[in-house]
Amino acid sequence: MGEPEQLFKVIFDLPKRSPTWPPYATEGLWAERVGVDTVRLRNVPFYARGVAFRDTVRVRVDLEREKLVFVERVAESGYSTVRLIVDDAAVAVVEAVLDAADCWWEIDNTGLLWAVGVPPEVDYAALRQELLRLRVEAGIDLEEGVLGGGHRRSDVG
Known part of the structure; x- marks a missing residue:
């Protein structure tokens, strides 16, 4: 049996983009x-921008907080981070x-905010078109936190 994997929490300071966001x-x-x-x-980050x-x-x-704190991204993985706001009525179609x-996602404790990991091999242009269609038809909201190389x-215009 191998050694258990050691994971650490890294803290990302979140600049306010509005008085209430991020929360x-x-x-x-x-x-x-x-x-x-x-x-x-x-x-996958729910709020931090520019990383995947x-x-x-x-x-x-950070000695004061006794935490590891993000400084900069040094190498990208090719994954993209997409965030969605999805209400109960749209869950099945978005899933x-x-x-x-072949994406995977995490859902925050409100059940509305989804952090989606898009693997490098995914045709993001096609996925984006589907998500934009759902924006109109199902009322979801979409934000691209960072796009992999x-x-x-790809043709995302």
């Missing part, structure tokens, strides 16, 4: 250590679209 000052993401001051993210699942980021120790695209190069 928190920080977000903690799980990560695995890959270097002296670098870690690989192990979950499996990205490698530089961290520093079907994400399942068909292959997804930026």
Whole structure:
């Protein structure tokens, strides 16, 4: 039996984009250590912008908070982070679209905010078109937190 995986929380300070958003000052993401001051993210961010699942980021120790704190992204994984606002009426159709695209997601404690991990091999242009269709037909909302390199190069216009 192998050693248990050691994961660490990395704190991302969240700048206010409006008086009520984001609703928190920080977000903690799980990560695995890959270097002296670098870690690989192990979950999809709900609020932090500019990072995705499996990205490698530089961290520093914040002695005052006794936490590892995000400094910068040093290597992208190719994954994209997409956030959705989904009400109960749209859950089944959104799940079907994400399942068909081989994406995975986490849902926050309100049940409304979804953090979606889009793997590098997914045709993001096609997925985006489906999500934009659902924006009109099912009333979901969509935000791209960060697009992986292959997804930026795809026809997403």
